[in-house]
Amino acid sequence: MISSEDAMKKPQPAPDADSAAFWRGLREGVLLLQHCADCGHVQYYQQAMCRDCGGENLAHRPASGRGKVHSFSVVHRAPGPAFKADLPYAVLLIDLAEGPRMISTYTGGNPEEVTFDMDVVLVCEKISDDVTLPRFRRA
Amino acid sequence: MTANSLRGKVAIIGIGMSPVGKVAGRSPLWLAADAAMKALADAGIGKRVVDGVLSCHAFASPFHRFSVAFSEYFGIQPTFSNTLQVSGATAATMFNIGAAAICGGLAEVVLVVGGDSLLTGLTPDLALRSMTESRDQQYEMPFGIPVANTFAMTAHRHMKEFGTTAEQLAEVAVIQRRHAARTPGAQQTTPITVDDVLNSGMVTTPYHKLDCSLISDGGAAFVLTSAEQARELGAQNPIYILGGGECYSHEHIFLMPSLTSTGAVESSRNAYRMAGYGPNDIDVAGIYDCFTGTVIMMLEDLGFCPKGEGGRFVADGHMTYGGQIPSNTHGGLLSFAHSGMPGSLFHFHEVVAQLRGQCGERQVAGAQLGLVHSLGAGFATNATTILGTEHTL
Numbered sequence: 001m002i003s004s005e006d007a008m009k010k011p012q013p014a015p016d017a018d019s020a021a022f023w024r025g026l027r028e029g030v031l032l033l034q035h036c037a038d039c040g041h042v043q044y045y046q047q048a049m050c051r052d053c054g055g056e057n058l059a060h061r062p063a064s065g066r067g068k069v070h071s072f073s074v075v076h077r078a079p080g081p082a083f084k085a086d087l088p089y090a091v092l093l094i095d096l097a098e099g100p101r102m103i104s105t106y107t108g109g110n111p112e113e114v115t116f117d118m119d120v121v122l123v124c125e126k127i128s129d130d131v132t133l134p135r136f137r138r139a
Numbered sequence: 140m141t142a143n144s145l146r147g148k149v150a151i152i153g154i155g156m157s158p159v160g161k162v163a164g165r166s167p168l169w170l171a172a173d174a175a176m177k178a179l180a181d182a183g184i185g186k187r188v189v190d191g192v193l194s195c196h197a198f199a200s201p202f203h204r205f206s207v208a209f210s211e212y213f214g215i216q217p218t219f220s221n222t223l224q225v226s227g228a229t230a231a232t233m234f235n236i237g238a239a240a241i242c243g244g245l246a247e248v249v250l251v252v253g254g255d256s257l258l259t260g261l262t263p264d265l266a267l268r269s270m271t272e273s274r275d276q277q278y279e280m281p282f283g284i285p286v287a288n289t290f291a292m293t294a295h296r297h298m299k300e301f302g303t304t305a306e307q308l309a310e311v312a313v314i315q316r317r318h319a320a321r322t323p324g325a326q327q328t329t330p331i332t333v334d335d336v337l338n339s340g341m342v343t344t345p346y347h348k349l350d351c352s353l354i355s356d357g358g359a360a361f362v363l364t365s366a367e368q369a370r371e372l373g374a375q376n377p378i379y380i381l382g383g384g385e386c387y388s389h390e391h392i393f394l395m396p397s398l399t400s401t402g403a404v405e406s407s408r409n410a411y412r413m414a415g416y417g418p419n420d421i422d423v424a425g426i427y428d429c430f431t432g433t434v435i436m437m438l439e440d441l442g443f444c445p446k447g448e449g450g451r452f453v454a455d456g457h458m459t460y461g462g463q464i465p466s467n468t469h470g471g472l473l474s475f476a477h478s479g480m481p482g483s484l485f486h487f488h489e490v491v492a493q494l495r496g497q498c499g500e501r502q503v504a505g506a507q508l509g510l511v512h513s514l515g516a517g518f519a520t521n522a523t524t525i526l527g528t529e530h531t532l
Contacts, residue, residue, distance in 0.1 A: 010283070012281060045391060070296070070398070071293070071299070077342045078283065082283070089283065093398070103392060
């Protein structure tokens with residue numbers, strides 16, 4: 001159960017052994033994708049094993065940052081008090097140019113302007129000394 | 140049918156429900172225990188006969204082992220118990236696993252039970268925040284992505300791909316409200332129109348407030364036992380579990396193979412195969428309805444209409460009386476009650492009552508075969524159970 005005090009704060013990602021390099025990359029301004037040297041699979045969600053072939057020969061490469069909106073939803077009622085000040089905001093499912101799909105939010109414009117298949121580009125948004133979030137603006 | 144099928148081997152011999160809606164001053168454990176008392180009374184047995192307990196978690200309860208805490212509260216010491224957690228799909232998995240446990244000799248009489256108090260046990264903000272907590276801590280939560288939003292993005296894509304309209308989504312809420320008006324104890328019974336839904340304020344596009352399920356208190360319970368034991372106990376009107384199927388296609392919404400085709404295709408296919416029946420044979424359905432669009436997508440994926448035609452199917456009256464598959468005849472999570480994970484147990488309560496012929500003015504005439512589909516976490520979890528009367532064995 002969550003205390004009222006906790007609900008006032010935005011949740012912060014706590015990197016784990018699978019994702020430490022990914023969050024470090026974002027702090028340096030790049031979105032790292034994992035490329036499997038064995039089968040060529042590219043993955044966004046960070047794990048120390050290829051989801052396709054099970055190989056562990058994964059290389060991190062920065063994404064181009066380009067993508068297209070596959071689906072989206074503009075949030076008008078916040079999931080808790082911590083997000084009320086951000087309303088309305090658009091949550092995006094983005095198909096990255098490299099293939100993987102990821103989830104993020106729209107920045108740098110009116111959320112109501114988001115459309116299906118809209119071209120978007122990565123914005124690394126620093127929210128604290130430790131955490132930079134990958135967000136997207138219109139290309 | 141697989142060699143080890145549980146088809147027809149286990150019967151539901153008792154059903155019970157606590158008061159639902161706003162039930163102030165009652166804990167999740169009380170709601171569960173009250174429902175369990177009623178289910179045992181309905182089955183005509185005492186609590187000492189129960190040797191198995193399966194539960195879902197409760198958001199408003201501090202217990203990590205709800206089923207164990209429940210047993211202590213209820214004053215029993217079962218020899219088989221677990222608290223299952225696959226979000227909204229948990230309800231149907233409790234029946235599937237309960238039946239498997241009975242078939243496998245782990246228990247003879249299993250109580251399937253859940254209760255939660257989302258409405259009065261948590262503040263609205265905390266209830267919503269609790270839902271967010273089920274999203275990925277690194278990849279989703281920092282962006283403020285409620286579970287409603289993941290479902291919204293599937294429905295939105297469905298609209299884009301198949302031309303499903305906001306009016307068709309709203310129609311689901313209108314129909315289910317009409318159903319709830321005939322269900323004693325339902326939380327929301329005031330009639331609504333499509334315009335009411337469209338004007339109810341946007342929550343997360345394309346979902347308005349009235350496209351979203353309620354926040355409620357309530358519990359439900361069921362007594363399961365073997366077909367032989369049901370006869371020995373002299374059970375009146377046992378309802379049999381004919382088939383079960385599940386599918387877990389992804390954890391994260393961005394790894395869902397397709398936003399518009401879900402694991403319900405696979406879970407229902409397996410349940411139908413085990414039952415030896417198909418979608419055209421089903422008389423009444425309980426379909427997880429956390430949001431209106433969810434029902435439209437499930438009517439397709441459960442095989443009641445072709446992919447992409449769910450919106451028209453609903454608008455043409457096929458999910459209500461006189462249509463192809465009367466669904467959520469109690470009003471569902473949208474209008475009857477939605478107390479978190481126990482919410483889908485109310486669908487089971489209704490479908491069993493329909494198959495027993497106990498639904499009075501909302502009875503689906505001659506209902507013999509029923510289906511309940513539970514799902515959760517942005518379609519990450521799907522579970523289907525097919526139920527039938529003695530005639531369907």
